[in-house]
Amino acid sequence: DTAVSQTPKYLVTQMGNDKSIKCEQNLGHDTMYWYKQDSKKFLKIMFSYNNKELIINETVPNRFSPKSPDKAHLNLHINSLELGDSAVYFCASSRRVLNTEAFFGQGTRLTVV
Amino acid sequence: AQKITQTQPGMFVQEKEAVTLDCTYDTSDPSYGLFWYKQPSSGEMIFLIYQGSYDQQNATEGRYSLNFQKARKSANLVISASQLGDSAMYFCAMSAPQGGSEKLVFGKGTKLTVNP
Numbered sequence: 001d002t003a004v005s006q007t008p009k010y011l012v013t014q015m016g017n018d019k020s021i022k023c024e025q026n027l028g029h030d031t032m033y034w035y036k037q038d039s040k041k042f043l044k045i046m047f048s049y050n051n052k053e054l055i056i057n058e059t060v061p062n063r064f065s066p067k068s069p070d071k072a073h074l075n076l077h078i079n080s081l082e083l084g085d086s087a088v089y090f091c092a093s094s095r096r097v098l099n100t101e102a103f104f105g106q107g108t109r110l111t112v113v
Numbered sequence: 114a115q116k117i118t119q120t121q122p123g124m125f126v127q128e129k130e131a132v133t134l135d136c137t138y139d140t141s142d143p144s145y146g147l148f149w150y151k152q153p154s155s156g157e158m159i160f161l162i163y164q165g166s167y168d169q170q171n172a173t174e175g176r177y178s179l180n181f182q183k184a185r186k187s188a189n190l191v192i193s194a195s196q197l198g199d200s201a202m203y204f205c206a207m208s209a210p211q212g213g214s215e216k217l218v219f220g221k222g223t224k225l226t227v228n229p
Binding site: 035041042043044045092101107 | 204206210211212218
C-alpha cells in the first residue's frame with residue numbers, strides 16, 4: 001500500500017490551461033503539504049494544511065489553489081499555467097508533532113509548453 | 114530564518130567504502146529536527162534518518178548515521194559500506210516552525226555517485 005500517493009505522475013500541458021494534481025495519504029496524518037522542486041532540484045514548501053485548515057501559504061501566486069476536502073486528501077489546482085510553473089510538485093504528510101519527518105509522494109512532473 | 118547549507122554539489126565514492134555528506138544549519142530556535150532524504154533518479158523522496166536537537170546520541174539507521182555536532186551546527190550524513198544503489202541526490206533538511214505548524218527547509222542537495 002502506497003502511503004502518500006499523488007496523481008498524475010506526469011503532466012504536460014499548454015500555457016494558459018488549468019490543471020489539478022491530487023494527493024491522498026493513508027497514514028492517518030493530520031498535516032499535509034505541497035512542495036515544489038525546481039529545475040535545479042531545490043525543494044521549497046508551498047502550502048501546509050492541518051486537518052483541512054490552511055496554515056502555511058508561502059508567497060505562492062494565487063493561481064495556485066490548494067483544497068483539502070478531508071485530512072487524508074490535499075489537491076492542488078493551478079490556473080492559467082505559465083512556463084515557469086514547470087517543476088516537480090511533491091505532496092507530503094506528517095504527524096502533527098514538532099520536529100517529525102514528512103513522508104513524500106512520488107512527485108508530479110509538470111511540464112508547461 | 115532557518116537555513117541549510119550543503120557545500121558539496123557532487124561526491125564520488127568507491128563501492129564498499131564509507132562516505133560523508135556535509136550539512137550545516139542555522140537557526141535561532143532551541144528545538145529543531147534535522148533530516149536526511151534520498152532522491153534516486155526515479156524521483157521519489159525517501160526519508161533516511163532524523164536527529165533531534167536535544168538528542169544526546171547520534172542517530173543511526175542501518176548503514177546511515179548522522180554525525181551531529183551541535184556547537185558547530187553540523188549534521189553530516191555518513192553512509193558506510195557504499196552500494197551502487199546509494200547513487201542518488203541527498204538532501205539535508207531542518208524543521209522550521211511557522212504559524213502553528215512547521216515546514217521542512219532543504220539544502221540544495223549533494224549528488225552521490227558510487228563507482229564499482
